[in-house]
Amino acid sequence: MKPNRAWANIDLDMLADNLRALRSLLPDKKILAVVKADAYGLGAIPISRQLEDGGIDYLGVGTSREALDLRNAGITSPVLVLGALVEPEIEMLIDQNVSVTIHSPGRIDELQDAASRVNRPLPVHLLVDTGMSRLGVSPEQAVHHACTISMQPHLRLEGIGTHLSSPSDAKEVVRQRKMFAQITGDLASRGIEPPLVHIDASVAALGDPDPHANMVRIGGALYGLASATPGTDLMHPILTLKSQIVYLRDHPPGQPIGYGGTFTTMRHCRLATLSIGYHDGFPSTMSNRGEVLVHGKRAPVVGLVTMDYTVIDVTDIEGTAVGDEVTLLGSDGSEQISIEEIARWCRIVPYEVTCLLGRRMLRHHQSALSKELELEGR
Structure with missing residues (x-):
């Protein structure tokens, strides 16, 4: 992990x-x-x-x-x-x-x-x-x-x-x-x-x-x-958000998921729990609405996003395992989740998405120099 x-x-x-x-x-x-x-x-x-x-x-x-x-x-x-x-x-x-x-x-x-x-x-x-x-x-x-x-x-x-x-x-x-x-x-x-x-x-x-x-x-x-602003095609996102799978479980049809059972499985499903919740800055308005990327494929959020955890449906994504990296914002293979997409799901402005990032969200500020120092053990 x-x-x-x-x-x-x-x-x-x-x-x-x-x-x-x-x-x-x-x-x-x-x-x-x-x-x-x-x-x-x-x-x-x-x-x-x-x-x-x-x-x-x-x-x-x-x-x-x-x-x-x-x-x-x-x-x-x-x-x-x-x-x-x-x-x-x-x-x-x-x-x-x-x-x-x-x-x-x-x-x-x-x-x-x-x-x-x-x-x-x-x-x-x-x-x-x-x-x-x-x-x-x-x-x-x-x-x-x-x-x-x-x-x-x-x-x-x-x-x-x-x-x-x-x-x-x-x-x-x-x-x-x-x-x-x-x-x-x-x-x-x-x-x-x-x-x-x-x-x-x-x-x-x-x-x-x-x-x-x-x-x-x-x-x-x-x-x-x-x-979406004119002229910004020369400028690129500097932020990528990641989490990981910490739990996997298969569920039968008819299984309520999460607080209040707001999502019920309609088939045999494999669900993954991510170690991120609204305290980390993953908005609760992503509940039953948003998507993330696993192995370059989209996986929907199911049930309510809670303070510490989020559940996603990985039934159609082969080879998922505990410890797999999950992309919440950014690219994975040919797929991408943009900040505008998250903002639409959450019905907020894009800037609010980043301003919601909590203190518990570890921020890695990366540059060529920092990577060189890391390789040198400094």
Whole structure:
């Protein structure tokens, strides 16, 4: 049997290839790699180190704690906190040279006071709400607030951005971009030109990037999690999920399977138990719906996915045995299970699939260098 119940293989060399592909597609844009939520569940620190080695322009995180974790791990690339701040950590962010986002006017004085106390400049980005209706200052007041920030002695207006609410809706994208361009144009007429202007994430950036912005925020496409996005044919998934068979049993027709007997065998069946459950990140919504790969063939999930285990039907797959490797996400022979397929089964977005990966899921971050060291016994 394999030494692990379930594991994720994360290909750092493929990540580096994806970054190079992204630069070839967007040669005139700075790239902010979104590594929030532990890099979508893939491991923010090893992912960020690989991106730093590749010369990433910026790293974007969701919280102040995530930014500090990167700095504590020795990551020196520019970091921007995209989300709301935790007040006690503001001075630590200033000390660690982390840029922050201002979502509301009340933060301006608060951040100025904090930067003044430690007598250090704080680079900030102003977020304008052009249609997301979640965070950000109103478009009508954006110019006023940008001017206010520019007058603060310890704040530096490093950037201004907005967030597209419907990046696949061309009409809505045009509306939001036009509104945002009016704001940046008004600021320029007043002599205020933030060095960084950003509006597009993966879908819009790779479909039809805003010509007025000089930075894009890329997450899913960089990790190969957005294959349906235009332009991502040059980028490939960096994640493969695996588990193994820990138990095999033959059942007669009419046998209820699992909690509540939600599946009943209709024939003589051979069922295999996998050492992965919803605590590991295999969604319970895969129950009686999803499929996995065994020996290059598809095997359906039967019964309810439980906290620790999942049962599959391997009746039509010859030679299955305890210890056999099972592919949950990725390729096995000519068959492949994509993250979009899992998302459809679970009725969630693809990014949620990776964000659900639990702490018990062992993550192997692989690269040519790590494989060489392993062969050398180091």
